[in-house]
Each structure stands twice: as structure tokens, then as C-alpha cells.
Amino acid sequence: MSQYWTDLVHKLDPYIPGEQPQDQQYVKLNTNENPYPPSPEAIQALDSYNKHQLKLYPDPESSRLREALAQRFDVQKENVFVGNGSDEVLAHSFQAFFKQTQPLLFPDLSYSFYPVYCGLYEIESKKIPLNDDFIINTKDFDIDNGGIIIPNPNAPTSMLIPLSDIDKLCKQSSSVVIIDEAYIDFGGESAIPLTKKYDNLLVIQTFSKSRSLAGLRLGYAIGHKDLIEGLNRVKDSFNSYPIDSLAQTAAVSSIEDDDYFQQTCQKIIQTREQSCEQLSQLGFKVLPSAANFIFVSHESRGALELYTELKQAGVLVRYFNKPRIDNYLRITIGTEQEMQKLIITLSEILQPGKIS
Amino acid sequence: MSQYWTDLVHKLDPYIPGEQPQDQQYVKLNTNENPYPPSPEAIQALDSYNKHQLKLYPDPESSRLREALAQRFDVQKENVFVGNGSDEVLAHSFQAFFKQTQPLLFPDLSYSFYPVYCGLYEIESKKIPLNDDFIINTKDFDIDNGGIIIPNPNAPTSMLIPLSDIDKLCKQSSSVVIIDEAYIDFGGESAIPLTKKYDNLLVIQTFSKSRSLAGLRLGYAIGHKDLIEGLNRVKDSFNSYPIDSLAQTAAVSSIEDDDYFQQTCQKIIQTREQSCEQLSQLGFKVLPSAANFIFVSHESRGALELYTELKQAGVLVRYFNKPRIDNYLRITIGTEQEMQKLIITLSEILQPGKIS
Numbered sequence: 001m002s003q004y005w006t007d008l009v010h011k012l013d014p015y016i017p018g019e020q021p022q023d024q025q026y027v028k029l030n031t032n033e034n035p036y037p038p039s040p041e042a043i044q045a046l047d048s049y050n051k052h053q054l055k056l057y058p059d060p061e062s063s064r065l066r067e068a069l070a071q072r073f074d075v076q077k078e079n080v081f082v083g084n085g086s087d088e089v090l091a092h093s094f095q096a097f098f099k100q101t102q103p104l105l106f107p108d109l110s111y112s113f114y115p116v117y118c119g120l121y122e123i124e125s126k127k128i129p130l131n132d133d134f135i136i137n138t139k140d141f142d143i144d145n146g147g148i149i150i151p152n153p154n155a156p157t158s159m160l161i162p163l164s165d166i167d168k169l170c171k172q173s174s175s176v177v178i179i180d181e182a183y184i185d186f187g188g189e190s191a192i193p194l195t196k197k198y199d200n201l202l203v204i205q206t207f208s209k210s211r212s213l214a215g216l217r218l219g220y221a222i223g224h225k226d227l228i229e230g231l232n233r234v235k236d237s238f239n240s241y242p243i244d245s246l247a248q249t250a251a252v253s254s255i256e257d258d259d260y261f262q263q264t265c266q267k268i269i270q271t272r273e274q275s276c277e278q279l280s281q282l283g284f285k286v287l288p289s290a291a292n293f294i295f296v297s298h299e300s301r302g303a304l305e306l307y308t309e310l311k312q313a314g315v316l317v318r319y320f321n322k323p324r325i326d327n328y329l330r331i332t333i334g335t336e337q338e339m340q341k342l343i344i345t346l347s348e349i350l351q352p353g354k355i356s
Numbered sequence: 357m358s359q360y361w362t363d364l365v366h367k368l369d370p371y372i373p374g375e376q377p378q379d380q381q382y383v384k385l386n387t388n389e390n391p392y393p394p395s396p397e398a399i400q401a402l403d404s405y406n407k408h409q410l411k412l413y414p415d416p417e418s419s420r421l422r423e424a425l426a427q428r429f430d431v432q433k434e435n436v437f438v439g440n441g442s443d444e445v446l447a448h449s450f451q452a453f454f455k456q457t458q459p460l461l462f463p464d465l466s467y468s469f470y471p472v473y474c475g476l477y478e479i480e481s482k483k484i485p486l487n488d489d490f491i492i493n494t495k496d497f498d499i500d501n502g503g504i505i506i507p508n509p510n511a512p513t514s515m516l517i518p519l520s521d522i523d524k525l526c527k528q529s530s531s532v533v534i535i536d537e538a539y540i541d542f543g544g545e546s547a548i549p550l551t552k553k554y555d556n557l558l559v560i561q562t563f564s565k566s567r568s569l570a571g572l573r574l575g576y577a578i579g580h581k582d583l584i585e586g587l588n589r590v591k592d593s594f595n596s597y598p599i600d601s602l603a604q605t606a607a608v609s610s611i612e613d614d615d616y617f618q619q620t621c622q623k624i625i626q627t628r629e630q631s632c633e634q635l636s637q638l639g640f641k642v643l644p645s646a647a648n649f650i651f652v653s654h655e656s657r658g659a660l661e662l663y664t665e666l667k668q669a670g671v672l673v674r675y676f677n678k679p680r681i682d683n684y685l686r687i688t689i690g691t692e693q694e695m696q697k698l699i700i701t702l703s704e705i706l707q708p709g710k711i712s
Contacts (some may be wrong), residue, residue, distance in 0.1 A: 001582070002580075002583065002585070002586055003444050003451055003581035003584045004531070004532045004555075004556060004583060004586065005452060005453065005581070005582075005589075006433045006451065006452060006453060006454070006455045006456065007451075007455075007592060008455065009451075009452050009483050009589050010588050012590070012593045013593075014588075014589050014592030014593045015592055015596055016411070016592075017596040017597070019556060020412075020413055020415060020416055022696050027588055028412075031413055033411055033412050033413060034411050035411070036411065037407070037408035037410075037411055038407065038408070038410050038411060043407040043691045046402075046407055047403065048408070051393070051394065051399040051402055051403070051691065052393035052394070052399075053394055053571060053573035054393075054399075054568065054569055054570070054571055054572055054606075055389055055390050055391070055392065055394060055568040055569070055570060056376075056384070056389050056571055057373070057376055057387055057389060057564070057570040057571060058570075058571050058573070059376060059639045060373050060376055063613055071552065084440050084595060084598060085595060085597060087595045087596065087597070088594070088598075089592075091594050091595060094620045095362065095365075096361060096362060096365050097360055097361065097362060097365075098362070099362045099363075099364065102360065113553070117593070117594075119593060120590070120594060139622050148698075168659070176360045177412045178368075180688075199360075200360060208413070212410065212411040213411070214410070214411060214412055214413040214414075214597075215409060215410035215411065215412055215600060215601035215602070216600045216601070216602065217414070217598070217600045223691065226357070226360070226361075227358065227359035227360060228523065229363045230358055230360065230365050232370075233361075233365050233368045233370050234365060234368070234476070235370075235371075236370030236474075237370045237371060237444045237472050237473070237475060237476040237548075238443075238444070238447050238476060239440060239447060240371055240373040240440060240443065240572070241373070241441060241443070241573060242440060242441075242444075242571075242572045243573075244571060244600065244602075245571035245572070246402075246571070246572065246600075246602050246603075247600060247602075249576075250410075255611060261541075297638050303565060352466040
């Protein structure tokens, strides 16, 4: 607390990210990072970059990167915005589109940064409840609103909305619809092609999950050029040079290395399916996942207790102390070996007769 | 223009950075970059970083970097905030401290991003005129205000305010005073020690100028821990992980390599003094500079005309089409060779009888 803070700062309720232990001693299945390294071509690009050039400002418009993304998604460069992680892209989007006379709508269970952005930009919001099976019914969003944002697949539930529902959602809405596709590459179908059909649709993706570049901070948005121009107006009023030269370079090479991208996504999907099977056998209810994480609840043991025992045994997963989901764990899909460590540890914790 | 933009976005008047030609064909003296490469130790740190680890999120608190800065400036880690370039640090500071009932004060000639931030956060502001010699009289800021921000040395004038004036300014003010020291390492005395005396003083510096790391985007603020906490509340409501892992790593090594830092700063100061002398001989009025740039006006030739002719000859400098300074050029201090190219080119442009 300080007399020097603005009123806003006193009222803020900041986001709390998942634990990032710096000692690396855990099997880390808590922040949905990719267990595989970035594309070898991206690493090569970083290694061969002439670092003397870091004395110069980066390209403020990230032109090469936006061109690479445009090519990949069959859109124009003017349809692409990049930011310092998809969190920055989301923040700018909230400021650019969502402060309206009607409230912003998002699912009651979704990315917990959304209400934080609403606090930062003083945006009214209304949470739309998922149904009892954690399914998002897009018809529930057909009420007066100043914008809609939905993660697809949803976090932390991991569940996918069919593209046909997104199509209907854009059609029925007269405000901006943002689909936050941080996890789309693990089994979902992207809404990016729909951005050509709907000028109110913005799709946001990230390099942090499917491209194993969480450490470099890169996210992007794709949509109608007028939406992108709105984002650029905010960006250029905030920070002209948000993406550093190394990140731009690595990201271009990552996008160009499609084989590696497809391979690692497939490996994670396979490991996920195997883990779901094994966890079911251990008495877990596992929600159907199209993400690089799963959302599970045990038939007889509490989630907080399991989280704590797993942490003591060196396995870090994510627990949310929130209504409706406080008996669930969110578990990132790691390598096969990491998931085996999880399964073995859980088997030990859950074995009959063990005193918890 | 778009029906989907918020009212704010329609009203924004974004910052326009200096030209960043991507073809590198110019002698580039327009954006105050350092002509020397980053510290060899910083480059070594980038090269030896295990890039497989980029799959993981960076330390959200940039702890090692904040500790290195704290050690360098003889403060505690709790007194240090880092951001994605000092522009991001400035943006967060405006939101954290400057939206008050009284207007923010800044010099009428100063960093042209300040009024842009005021637009972004809807902050009232009042410009305090420099005197006719472009001197900032800190007594002029002794009026009701909701905050004060001054670059020292000032940009684009290059002129320094004595530390004793900053001391008086903090003492006389009951609001937050930010001293924006982007250029302090080229001959000024930092106000950082005063942050122990005044809990309303925040000092902002950058790695983009004296540390040759404009391409990596790093800035920081030093002040009372309550001010830093205010900044962290904004940061954690905007982007939990603003500084990527490579930038954190390189920045720590740069800070630790003090010898290289001192050497490059000294070289730039020497080249500046030499260039000032030569430009005076060519008929330029050169304001006394404590920065890595100079602000000059020619006795007989217009600044816009000189900017244009220099650009045609392959030398890029900065021209501001603004009242009071539209007959000045801001020239970054490059290497000795680059400055010789500037001097020779100007000599040719200015030679008697040449048709302009």
C-alpha cells in the first residue's frame, strides 16, 4: 500500500502464475509447458544470429515474423499482430475492444487472467456458467454483450468446442469474439479460417505451448485488418518494440519447421491418450482433452491432498482453490518418462492401506 | 477505423519511432543506438545458454537480474523493477502513479512518448516550457501536480540537470517524481542514490543505450519498495512473464562486465566531444550534451533540408517537425568512422556554391 499509487492500483487483483521453481528439481507438470525442446532450426537460428546486431533496435513491426505467420495461416501480413507472449496480446485486445457499455462475457471457468485484465482496464464482465459437465454452450452467450472471449480448448477443463459452434457464435454476435487458442494444436481445429468470414473474430495463439518457446515470450492474433489496426494503435501507444530480435528470429525458424512441430504435437497427443487410460485405471475421472494437459478428479481422494502428496514426492501439478473445480487437478502432459513417474507416484499414494 | 474499437482506441495518437530501415544501408545516427556491440560476456552468455530450456517459462520475477542490478546500484532487490524495455517500465509507471486529480507535469520538449502514455491511460497533463536556452528550471515544476516526469539528460536536447536540482525537486514535491535516465551513463550523475532519501522518487534506466542491447528490450526502475510494489501490481495484471530467458541471462552478464561498459561509454563521450568541435567549425550551434547524441542547428541552412540531403547521401539522423525544435537535428554519436562520414558529408552539403 502506498499513498503514491493510483486508485486503480489499490483495486487491482493481480494474476498469480503457476509455481516456477528455479531449482528445477521437480517433474514439472504444472504450467502446461512442452516437454520437448524447441525446433532444432529455431535453436540454430539463435546460435547463428550475429549478436553484435543486438546493439540495434529490433524491427518494431516484426515484419518477417508476421509474414511467416501469414503464409502459414493463408492470410495477409495485415491480418497478423504479434506480442510479447499471448498474455500481452490478450491485454492489448481487452483494452482495444472490450471496454464497452455492455459487459464482456466469458465462461465462469476459464483462463483466470481474464478477470484480471477486466480489473486493469475497468471493464464490466459477466461470467457465463459452463454446464455440469463443464461443456460450453455457445447459445448461452447470445445475450447483450460488449464482447466475448472463450479459450478453445478451454482451460483448465481441456475440453474442445466444435468449430461449427464458433461459427454460430460469430454469426450471432455483433461485438468482437476472441477465441483464445493457446492449446488448439493438440487436437482441435483452429478458427483462423473463419476470420475471413467474420470481421468480428480474433483468434489468438502462442509459441509457448505447441512450439516449446515459453521462455522466449511470443504470441499472435489473427483477424480482420481493422481489428489488427486497433491492436497496433494500442501497441504503439504502449511499447514500439515489444518483440526482441532474437525472439523474432527464432520464431520465424520455428514456423518454417513444420515437420518438427507436427511430430512433437503428435507425441504429446499419444502420451496424453496413454496417460488418460492409465489414470482412469487408477480411479480418476478424466475430462475429454484436446489440450496438452488433462483435468482430473479422483473417485475417493481429494485433489488438494493429492496435489500436496505429489509435490512432496517431486511431481508438480496445478491445483485451483476455486468453486466447482477444487476437487480437480490440472496435469500437463510431459514426456512418456515423466508421465510414468506421475503414474507410479500416484499408484504409491493411492495404494490401499497407505496412510495419507 | 472500426466499429469494434473502444472509444479510447479511436482517440489514441500513437508514438512514431525513428526510422528502422531493415536493409542496413545507412550510417544510422537516428535512434540513439550504441555503435559498439554488447559486452562480449553478454554475448558469451547468450551463446552458452542451453536453448532446450526455452521450452520453460522464464522466471516471472527476473530474480537474478534484479539481484545483479541491486548489487550494482547498492540497493535491495525489492527496490528494483524490470520491464520489456524502459518504454514498458514507463507505461506501467504512468498507469501506476500518474492518473491523479492534478495533472502530470513534464517539459514541453522531452520524450515524445509521454503524451502518448497520457492518451493511453487518460491522464491529464501540463507541459512546462523550457527556457529559451532549452534549460529545465525545476522551480517551474513547483505547482499543484499529480506527478512529474523529466528525462535527464533531456531528450532531444541532450542537456543535463544538476543532481542538486533533482534533490530540490523531490523535496518540494508531494507526488511521484520520475527521472528518466536513459542517457545518464554518458556524462551525467544518476539520481539513484537519492531514492534512499525520497520515497517519491523513481529512477528509470535502460539497457538499450549505454549497454548496447536495444535489440533485447530491457529497462528497469529503481525506487522505494512501495513504488516497486505498485509497478509489480500493474505488471502482474498485464503480463506475468515480460522478460524472456535469453534477455535475463544476457542482462546479468552485461551488468557484471563493468570494464567493457566503462570503456564504451568513455569512447562515445570522446567521440562526442570531437564531433561537437568539428560541427561547430562547420557553423553548427551544438547544445551542451551529456548524452550519446547531440542536438544541433545550423547558422544558415534549414534542418529539414539538411536531414533530407544527409539521408540521400546515406546518413540517417533524426528530425522533429515540432514547434521550437524544427530547425534542429538530433544526431546519435556513432563510431569515430561513422562521425567522420557525417562530417565529410555535411562539409560537402554545406560547401559554398553547392546548389541545394
